[in-house]
Amino acid sequence: MSAAAHSVVEPTPASKRIAGAIIILYAVVSMVPLFWIIATSFKTPPDSIAYPPKLVFTPSIEGYCNLFTTRTRQTAEYIASLPPPENFCDEVTRKRNMVIAGPSNFLPRFVNSLIIAFGSTFCAVFLGTLAAYGFSRFKVPLADDLLFFILSTRMMPPIAVAIPIYLMYRELGLSDTALGMILLYTAVNVSLAVWLLKGFIDEIPREYEEAAMIDGYTRLQAFRKVVLPQATTGIAATAIFCLIFAWNEYAFAALLTSGTAQTAPPFIPTIIGEGGQDWPAVAAGTTIFLVPILVFTILLRKQLLRGITFGAVRK
């Protein structure tokens, strides 16, 4: 046991503690903004702009009320003439001399984000898997050049082509459509998907498919039964990277969507304008916006870890 304590593979308790402390410090630094956003979302508007900032406060869901509703200012007499408030949101709105006029656009924008981000991720990963398999297993003419071409689409910031895409989309009638955004994000992500997945599929020995093909399966069936199950970690990791890009993308969304297909990122900042600096509502929107990625990442965290470290440890 004393030998193990000094071996290269087994870190000493002291070094473990130091490593742990560094990780905790880094985690705290990275998570403070997140906690601040979540905390702000539960503050009242006066608390959210209080100086010095309030670390201890009475939680309120006013921000969430404001996020999901639009409100109009009314006279005190009119508000007094109304029947008693039905719920907390009604009550808190009336205290600010306002009444709820109707639902806000946040929910449809959020649904747009879900459709566009998950739709484009599915398309990018689907196309990427097939292309990566092709490049990995077949003699594709000019394979290296094609792969380089695919990679080269990532060599400039996508926003550099914003103007041509804007004009193209206007001509094609794709502006402000979910389809247009899905196509755009798929096009940006597919190169990442091809390269990442090719790495994963290259590491799956061909013998497995050959065995399946001798066992009575066609190549496509062998791909589905033998290659896909073994590529799941790679596919999951790729899907997370694609999803994070499509989910967070702001510039194209702000440029190409304004109405029916608008996603959450360009919508959330517009909340600020409605009735003063409503930081709790913005924070509430951001908090809800974080949830899908958080859930998706937690569900696939093992694969993500493997995806980040892939290539580091093999065989």
Add this chain to the structure above:
Amino acid sequence: MSDILLSGVSKVFGDTQAVADLDLHIGDGEFVVLLGPTGAGKTTTLRLVAGLEKPDGGSIRIGGRDATTLEPAARDVAFVFQQYSLYPHLSVYDNLAFPLRSPARRMPEDQIGRRVEEVARMVRIHHKLANRSTRLSGGEMQRVAIGRALVRRPSIYLMDEPLSSLDAKLRGELRLELKRIQAELGATVLYVTHDQTEAMTMADRIGILAEGRLVQIGTPRAIYTEPANLHVAAKLGQPVINLMPVGLLPATVVPPGTQTIGARTEHLTIAQAEDGHADGVVDWIEHLGDQNHLHLTVKDRKLITLADADTPLRKGDPVTIRLRNPLFFDGGGNRIGGETQ
């Protein structure tokens, strides 16, 4: 069961001639071993029969049917790979059931269950059916791989060094089991290896490949005692055959044209030199337990031969060495009188 007939098969990869004009017939129920060094074309031959490669020339017939361009799935062959032989995402049971569940067969599940049980017993992996295939030892994995080949009852078994990744003890055990199973089923097997013990012990016939060509094919005995050329002679026998120029040792009759004499242990008579007339000196004795490797120096040449465990010879002893019906090879390396196979 059926036979395999390769006629004039050749295959080129880039500028490498992997298989050149290969003619080979494997009879029904026969166990044929292809023996040769890396790059001799053994694996390519197997892959051609399996349909994983398409030949550039020649034809392949399986069970009398032309299979030259058939898809692997349509050939009714089973293949045991050297490694990566099990699907890592499936359990042992599912690995064994995998060929039976193929769309080409669509066997009902209860029938699959019975077949898998039966084969699992045969390869003695019955107690591990529920295990993940990655949780098995190397020997167990290869047992399952062999079981997966057996489960469909194909007409031909193709095996590509199935035992080479195992340790010596397991290799010995599985060698026996494989031979037992083959005999039980009367299976037609084409087996590739570079291990001469496997070849000698399991094969009905051994085919020696070199640079994509079939140099010689015959029973293990024939290949050993009547090698066609120096290459084949060097392939079999432990220790490796001693090759020497004519005249190094006093020989009785040397046929005309002889360039090289090949002598294995059984071709050498060694005795302690008594009257000061010695042919060589004992250089070193390697003790193997049941026998010894005797290293001799004759002029500037080294010879290696076997000696009994209780040999009286000691290091430095002068010895007389006599040749007894050795093998004679001409300038081209072919054995003189070795035309017959």
